[in-house]
Amino acid sequence: MFIDRTRIYVEAGDGGDGIVSFRRERFMPKGGPDGGNGGKGGDIIICGRKNVNTLYHFKFKRFFKAKKGGNGGSNNKTGANGRDVVIDVPLGTVVKEGGRLLHDFTEEECVVVARGGRGGRGNAAFKSATNRAPRISEKGEEGEKKELSLELKLIADVGLVGLPNAGKSTFLSVISRARPNIAPYPFTTLSPYLGYVRYKEDDFIVADIPGIIEGASKGKGLGLEFLRHVERTTFLLLIIDASDGFEEIKKTYDILITEMKNYSEGLLQKRRCVVLNKMDLVEEKDIGDRVKKEVQCDVFSISALKKWGIERVLEWIYNQRR
Ligand SMILES: Nc1nc2c(ncn2[C@@H]2O[C@H](COP(=O)(O)OP(=O)(O)OP(=O)(O)O)[C@@H](O)[C@H]2O)c(=O)[nH]1
Ligand SMILES: [Mg+2]
CATH class of the missing domain: 3.40.50.300 (P-loop containing nucleotide triphosphate hydrolases)
Structure with a gap:
């Protein structure tokens, strides 16, 4: 069967959470804040490919989710970024969200269609002159979630x-x-x-x-x-x-x-x-x-x-x- 139009659901990864942590070292009972930031969530990326000819593969897979960013660690460690998910489509594919054109793939290129969330800040980032031991940290930002329509326009002469x-x-x-x-x-x-x-x-x-x-x-x-x-x-x-x-x-x-x-x-x-x-x-x-x-x-x-x-x-x- 020839599928020339389909819908997919994409969820970019959430950002990792920042954490609250304090330095603990011998002879330093009151170490400063060292909670690291969360990593960025994975993006959803669509790539136009010459060697892909149909949208047929979406018949079996319509849901794509990228990984969450890693949480921050103590010792100011930033969490790992979530891995991006890459979706291949044939040239001639038009990607829309709710009727709005996101991208028209006429050549081989990659476009981020859903952004992963930013990582939340750890407590080290909140340290200031007035607050030297902040006990706050942020949660990671949510990744974008979208329903996309893919439409393949035939390329004929x-x-x-x-x-x-x-x-x-x-x-x-x-x-x-x-x-x-x-x-x-x-x-x-x-x-x-x-x-x-x-x-x-x-x-x-x-x-x-x-x-x-x-x-x-x-x-x-x-x-x-x-x-x-x-x-x-x-x-x-x-x-x-x-x-x-x-x-x-x-x-x-x-x-x-x-x-x-x-x-x-x-x-x-x-x-x-x-x-x-x-x-x-x-x-x-x-x-x-x-x-x-x-x-x-x-x-x-x-x-x-x-x-x-x-x-x-x-x-x-x-x-x-x-
Ligand atoms: N007499 C005659 N009949 C023709 C000719 N070309 C097509 N037909 C007939 O016209 C009818 C329709 O032909 P199709 O090729 O299916 O027409 P189409 O334009 O593709 O039609 P749709 O797919 O419905 O849009 C068929 O019965 C054909 O045999 C012709 O040159 N002369
Ligand atoms: Mg016909």
């Missing part, structure tokens, strides 16, 4: 965007060895599917995502679930079912653009082209020329089912990448 049933999965199965489910009804694809495509001396990853519908950006249908997967792609192919004629194509195009725009302007900044699919069902073979006048991008006419016109789309991707 090309995203397929279209209404349900447009033939996105069919197209992916034709250009790659991916075998996504294909069926004559909407919402066949429920989670994203990646295909690896080799073309000439180039290769790239194409992401097939669930169909989007009008209102999707406001949470309708599968809601925002899908669009976040194409946020990171470089190019978008708008796959449109051409079999219902020119007016429907235009309407569909507007819906796709509106939903993308509502989701984020960034999606509209991506280079894109329109792929008119199911051309085997269309009489007007040069309908693409009319569509071209309406949209501000290249238009290709294909039949994924009959494998017509596929090469020209791959050529477009190939050229965009030069």
